[in-house]
Amino acid sequence: MGQISVTVNGRTYRLRCGEGEEERLLALAGHVKERVEALAQDFGQVGDDRLMLMAAILIVDELWDAKSALGAANAAAPRPRTADVA
Structure with missing residues (x-):
């Protein structure tokens, strides 16, 4: 099992x-x-609690935007025809 130490906003x-x-x-x-x-x-x-919560919300917002963009890109991508797959 690995272990690390991280200091954020002066707290380790x-x-x-x-x-x-x-x-x-x-x-x-x-x-x-x-x-x-x-x-x-x-x-x-x-x-600390408020800053961590705000950071978490911003990071999740980025994640949701990335998932949405990926979903849109996948929907727009051409699908192979069944004959092309075989």
Whole structure:
């Protein structure tokens, strides 16, 4: 079991992950850290909980936009004819 430490908004969090997943978790945590720091700069220190929630909502909004765009791209993509597949 892997373990990393991440500092976000001055607080350090220890997180566990699967073996070999440390780099990915660090990258994901880095993205959250960037969002929280940007929000703290824009809104001030409104509390860790509120900053984390705001960052989570913004990140999920990005995810939903990406899923929507992917769905639209898949719908617009030409489908192979049955004869082409065989």
